[in-house]
Amino acid sequence: MTTHILLTGATRGIGAAIAASLEQAGARVFAAGSRDADLGAPGGPDALWDKALAALDGRIDMLVNNAGVFEASPIDQDDAAWIADWQRTMTINLEASAILCRKAVLHWQAGETGGRIVNVASRAASRGDSPMHWHYAASKGGMVAMTKTIARAYAAQGIYAFALCPGFVRTGMAEAYLSSRGGAALLADIPLGRVAEPDEMAKIVKFLCFDAPPSMTGAVLDANGASYVR
Numbered sequence: 649m650t651t652h653i654l655l656t657g658a659t660r661g662i663g664a665a666i667a668a669s670l671e672q673a674g675a676r677v678f679a680a681g682s683r684d685a686d687l688g689a690p691g692g693p694d695a696l697w698d699k700a701l702a703a704l705d706g707r708i709d710m711l712v713n714n715a716g717v718f719e720a721s722p723i724d725q726d727d728a729a730w731i732a733d734w735q736r737t738m739t740i741n742l743e744a745s746a747i748l749c750r751k752a753v754l755h756w757q758a759g760e761t762g763g764r765i766v767n768v769a770s771r772a773a774s775r776g777d778s779p780m781h782w783h784y785a786a787s788k789g790g791m792v793a794m795t796k797t798i799a800r801a802y803a804a805q806g807i808y809a810f811a812l813c814p815g816f817v818r819t820g821m822a823e824a825y826l827s828s829r830g831g832a833a834l835l836a837d838i839p840l841g842r843v844a845e846p847d848e849m850a851k852i853v854k855f856l857c858f859d860a861p862p863s864m865t866g867a868v869l870d871a872n873g874a875s876y877v878r
Contacts, residue, residue: 651675652704653857656687656696656748657715661819662768665846666714669854678703680715687715687744688736697751709761710857711752713745713791714768720780734783741787746794753798753807762806766856767795768849769868771815775876788813792868799866808865810856815872816843840873 653670657663658679667679678700685696701708717740721733749765756763772781773788791811798809815838835841852871860867870876 651709651857652707653677653710653712654680654697654700654704654708654748654752655712655714656680656744657713657768659683662814662817662846662849663714665850666712666853669847669850670712670857673854673858675710675857676704678708688740693744693747694751697748701755707759708752708755708763710764710766711748712766712768712853712857713748715744716741716768716787718781718784720778721783722780723782737783738787738790741784742790742794745791749794749798749809753802756807757802757805760805762808764857765795765798765807765809766853767791767809767811768853769795769811769813771813771870771872771876773811773813773868774870774878795868796866803862803865806862808860808862810860810864810866811868812849812852812856813868813870813872814844814849815870815875817849818843818845838873838875840875842873844871844873 653675655663655667655670655677658667659681667677670677680696680700684699686692717737719733719737721730723730745767752763752765769791770788772785773792777785795809795811849871852869870878
């Protein structure tokens, strides 16, 4: 039976590479982007789930949460703007992912089928991030904690959850950040000597979806060129 997968943040960068990899593996993928739903708007994640479920004939076997924003929030801006930045980042990066995870768990429980969740977090979840990205690090730390909670709560029901924590990946967003902060100095902090490629992240997600044994549920996989090791 063909595996049905809902993938968010699929239109570019890591998400596009993941979509291509999963499709090459024979999966039927609902590759969601901003055109499908606004994850920052009330009801956006619910609308996306319903749209994907309809497109996939009423069955979703796996969920890959890759959508997210990485936006600077200087601490010396006015209070209202700083709080608004936090709310937007937490809503899109964490709350939307949580809503979709909840929808997936309930869907699998209802069908007694089991399923897999892969949450794409960040090195920042463990290492932290720049002074302008407190909110981003917090949102990704929350995503990792949520993944572990899901894994512990539902493993006996055949529901498995994994988190991937990339460092810098060669995407437009990462390259702009690197150049703005003196790229060479940041690269010097990566023992591998380069940023990761989107295809490398896609290979890991594909493994977690299809090949990771059930005993790996709850695992958090680092992929950062040894720039942060635990």
